[in-house]
Amino acid sequence: MGGxxxxxxxxxxxxxxxxxxHTAGVVRIARSAIRxxxxxxxxxxxxxxxxxxxxxxxxxxxxxxxxxxxDFKTDDPRIKQALDLAKEFGLTYNFKSIGNASVYHPNxxxxxxxKGEQKVEIIGESxxxxxxxxxxxxxxxxxxxxxxxxxIIKAKDESGAIAFISSVxxxxxxxxxxxxxxxxxxxxxxxxxIEMDSGLNPITITxxxxxxxxxxxxxxxxxxx
Amino acid sequence: MSYLFESFKGWKKYCEENGAxxxxxxxxxxxxxxxxSEKDIWEGxxxxxxxxxxxxxxxxxEDMTSRSGxxxxxxxxxxxxxxxxxxxxxxxxxxxxxAAKEVNSCMGRVVAAPTAGASGILPGTLYTLQEIxxxxxxxxxxxxxxxxxxxxxxxxxASLAGAVGxxxxxxxxxxxxxxxxxxxCLDGTIEQVFNAVAxxxxxxLGLICDPVAGLVEIPCVVRNASAAAIANSSAQIAxxxxxxxxxxxxxxxxxxxxxxxxxxxxxxxAMGGLAMTLTGQTIAKxxxxxDIEILPDETLPE
Numbered sequence: 001m002g003g004x005x006x007x008x009x010x011x012x013x014x015x016x017x018x019x020x021x022h023t024a025g026v027v028r029i030a031r032s033a034i035r036x037x038x039x040x041x042x043x044x045x046x047x048x049x050x051x052x053x054x055x056x057x058x059x060x061x062x063x064x065x066x067x068x069x070x071d072f073k074t075d076d077p078r079i080k081q082a083l084d085l086a087k088e089f090g091l092t093y094n095f096k097s098i099g100n101a102s103v104y105h106p107n108x109x110x111x112x113x114x115k116g117e118q119k120v121e122i123i124g125e126s127x128x129x130x131x132x133x134x135x136x137x138x139x140x141x142x143x144x145x146x147x148x149x150x151x152i153i154k155a156k157d158e159s160g161a162i163a164f165i166s167s168v169x170x171x172x173x174x175x176x177x178x179x180x181x182x183x184x185x186x187x188x189x190x191x192x193x194i195e196m197d198s199g200l201n202p203i204t205i206t207x208x209x210x211x212x213x214x215x216x217x218x219x220x221x222x223x224x225x
Numbered sequence: 226m227s228y229l230f231e232s233f234k235g236w237k238k239y240c241e242e243n244g245a246x247x248x249x250x251x252x253x254x255x256x257x258x259x260x261x262s263e264k265d266i267w268e269g270x271x272x273x274x275x276x277x278x279x280x281x282x283x284x285x286x287e288d289m290t291s292r293s294g295x296x297x298x299x300x301x302x303x304x305x306x307x308x309x310x311x312x313x314x315x316x317x318x319x320x321x322x323x324a325a326k327e328v329n330s331c332m333g334r335v336v337a338a339p340t341a342g343a344s345g346i347l348p349g350t351l352y353t354l355q356e357i358x359x360x361x362x363x364x365x366x367x368x369x370x371x372x373x374x375x376x377x378x379x380x381x382x383a384s385l386a387g388a389v390g391x392x393x394x395x396x397x398x399x400x401x402x403x404x405x406x407x408x409x410c411l412d413g414t415i416e417q418v419f420n421a422v423a424x425x426x427x428x429x430l431g432l433i434c435d436p437v438a439g440l441v442e443i444p445c446v447v448r449n450a451s452a453a454a455i456a457n458s459s460a461q462i463a464x465x466x467x468x469x470x471x472x473x474x475x476x477x478x479x480x481x482x483x484x485x486x487x488x489x490x491x492x493x494x495a496m497g498g499l500a501m502t503l504t505g506q507t508i509a510k511x512x513x514x515x516d517i518e519i520l521p522d523e524t525l526p527e
Contacts, residue, residue, distance in 0.1 A: 004229065007255045007266065010376035010385075010402075011273050011338050011347075011369050017329030018291075018441040020341050054513040058293060058440050060332055075276075080332040097517035128386060129340075 013130055014075045016067075021107055022052075022059035025126030027079065030068025032134055032146040033111045033122040035220045041113040044069055044093040049108040052126075053097035062095060065109065069093075074130065105135070140191035141182040146220065148177055149196045153208065154216040157183045157190040161213070165192060168208060174198050189215060227257035230377035233419050233473045240415060247415060248370040254377075270366040273336045277325065277348035280335050284324025291330045293512050295442045300324035314357055315454075322349025322453035326446045339376045339385045342392075342441050343399035345449035347372065350403040350456050351410075360410055368406035375405045375422055382474070383481030387434035388493040390484030396445075396452040397429030397480065403456035408463050421463035423473035428455045430476075431483055433491035435498025438509040444499055 015024045034040055046065055048056040056062055060080075067079035070089050078085060086093060101108070105125040112121045123136035134142050137152065144150050151169075155161055162181060169176060175197040183190035199221050209217045228239040228250050240250055255261050261269075284300045291297075304320035326345030329335040335344040351365050376385060379398045384390035404421040413421070429452065437443040463469075469476065490497030499505050 004258055005377060005380060006259045006261075007251060007370065007373040007377075008269055008273075009339075010373040010380075011270065012336055014273060014276050014334065014336050015341065017332055017335050017341055017344070020337055023332070024337075024341075053517050055439050057514055058438055058512045060292060063332070075334055077334055097514050098520060099517050100520040100522065102520075102522075128388065130337075 009129075015130065016064075016075060016077065016079045019059055020130040021126045021128045022055070022061045023064040023079070024074040024130035025107070025128070025132050026061045026064035026109065027068035027072065027074045028130065028132045028146065029109055029122070029124030029126065029134070030065050030111065031071060031073075031223075032124065032132065032220070033113060033120065034069060034071060035146075035223075036122060036137060036152065036218055037113050037115055037118060037120045038218075039115055040071060040089060040091065041069060041115045042090060042092065043114045044091065045096070045110075045112040046093060047096045047098055047110040049098050049101045049104045049110070051106040052109060053099045056095070056097070061109075065111075066091070066093060069111075069113070105133075108135075137191065137193070139184070140193075141180065142191070142193045143180055144178070144193050144195055147195075147222075149174075149199045149222045150220045151192070151194040151196065151200065152216075152218040152220075153192040153194075153214055154189055155192065156213040156215065157185075157187050158213060161190065162192070165194070165208070168204060169194065169196065169200070172200055172204055174200060227254040229258075230254065230374055231381055233378060233422070233477075236374065236378065237415050237419065247374060247409060247418065248367040251370040251374040251377075254374075267366065270369050271362065273338070274351070274362065274365060274369065276334060276336050277338070278352055280325040280328045280333065280344070281321045281348050281352050282324075283333055284326075284328045285320065287333075289324075289327040289331045291327075291440070291442055293438065293440055293442060293508070295437065295440070295508065296327055296330045296446060298327075299446065300327050314353065317356075318349055318353040318453055318457065319450045321352050322346055322450045323446060325349060326449040330440075330442045330446060338372070339380075339398055339402070340387070340395045342387060342445050343395040343449065343452070345446070346396060346399035346452045346456065347403050347406070349449070349453040350407060354407050354410060358411065364410050365406075368410040371409045371418065372402035372406040375402045379477055379480075382477045384484055390480065391487050391492055392432040392434040392445075392448060393426075393429050393480055394484055395434070396448045397426060397432060399449075400429055400452035400456040400459075401425040403453065404459040404463070407456065407460040411460070411464060413464055417463050417466065419473045420466075420469050421459050423469035423471065423476045424459040424462055425456055426473070426476040426480055427469060427471070428459065430480055433487065433498050434493045435491060435500045436493065436495055437500050437505045438512040439493075439495040439500070440512065
């Protein structure tokens with residue numbers, strides 16, 4: 001992405017008010033998180049940090065985050081009733097506020113989501129104008145915008161892993177826009193986050209998933225968040 | 226090839242050299258730079274204009290009370306008031322700008338044009354212009370494209386964000402887009418369209434962003450109405466060929482210069498202006514979350 005804006009950034013986006021960073025961006029953080037989780041959660045622990053900590057209710061970011069967890073799009077009028085609708089969708093949640101967390105961006109949200117046995121923890125930043133950054137994923141540094149096709153791979157930290165994964169992607173003539181790798185420790189687990197200009201074939205995903213040294217693979221195709 | 230919207234001077238030159246009109250060059254930009262089809266662009270604009278008109282009507286029909294209580298059905302009261310200060314048309318203009326913006330404050334669906342905080346200005350002005358002059362939707366959509374071109378240049382040379390340039394960047398830019406679009410729709414020349422932008426910017430310069438309790442409510446909602454009025458006065462002046470004297474590009478540069486020297490307390494932080502008045506602070510105390518865990522200050526390695 002980047003570069004010049006679109007006509008539809010000037011006349012748009014179409015969104016639920018009141019503010020692009022407090023509603024649209026927050027919805028997008030939640031919709032990215034449930035794609036990492038692989039569906040709507042049963043339970044969500046939601047922490048609002050810094051500027052968000054005091055203002056989330058006044059700006060209705062509480063409804064926006066729950067609406068996003070229910071997979072409502074940024075222009076879905078149901079966001080206004082999201083807190084009531086959560087019960088119908090079987091979603092329970094808790095909110096918490098933490099201020100003065102200087103390591104985080106001013107508008108940061110932590111989501112700890114549970115769906116059956118699955119768990120995921122996401123730290124998302126609302127950057128303004130509805131743009132977001134997923135800063136962390138399960139304790140790994142991630143930094144993706146969820147604006148393009150994104151591949152997240154947790155794999156054994158081995159030499160040659162980065163070259164191998166990028167060569168598989170290159171076979172599909174897919175251009176890598178950004179790639180970041182972070183790890184817990186030497187020869188432990190490394191998390192690869194790759195943003196691509198075009199999508200991957202299902203067979204490539206299946207192949208990567210079948211490799212014994214790849215522990216977990218999440219593929220999020222480009223979606224209109 | 227397409228024009229990249231770096232200055233008004235350049236935009237005019239591009240149109241003259243290529244025999245393009247203002248809205249053509251914006252379509253061309255979107256096709257070449259963003260890979261959209263012309264059909265998608267017109268459909269997207271029609272959808273945006275429909276949402277704008279819906280916001281106006283929703284704000285005048287449904288209950289518009291914000292969670293803080295500061296916004297409480299103002300648009301309807303203005304629309305139905307028996308005394309018209311200027312004319313019924315003016316009364317409708319003001320109530321429509323208020324209505325669309327109240328919808329935004331009350332979690333309804335709006336078009337951020339260019340931002341959510343300024344989302345009442347284009348709906349209020351264009352809805353009223355279309356009604357008074359019996360314009361086709363197509364003409365209004367062309368006007369929206371002209372408005373988009375104006376915003377692209379302001380974004381390039383100054384800013385559209387309150388956190389960067391204060392309220393002038395949001396409601397000022399929206400009013401400039403509206404004034405330019407209106408003059409275009411009333412068959413103004415390129416010179417007149419740009420003059421309307423210049424005059425509008427001159428009227429909106431210096432406006433700070435000082436939202437009470439940090440909410441997009443007070444003074445944002447009434448400023449959408451005043452910006453709509455200023456857009457109309459500027460369009461009236463520009464159509465009569467009264468010159469802004471300071472060229473439009475220089476007006477935008479002045480807006481950028483004022484924005485960058487504006488103190489941060491006046492840029493959406495709710496630390497100055499109306500937000501720091503006695504009443505503003507009392508409201509903030511009531512609205513803001515108090516159950517909050519504050520982490521201890523870290524000792525930073527310096």
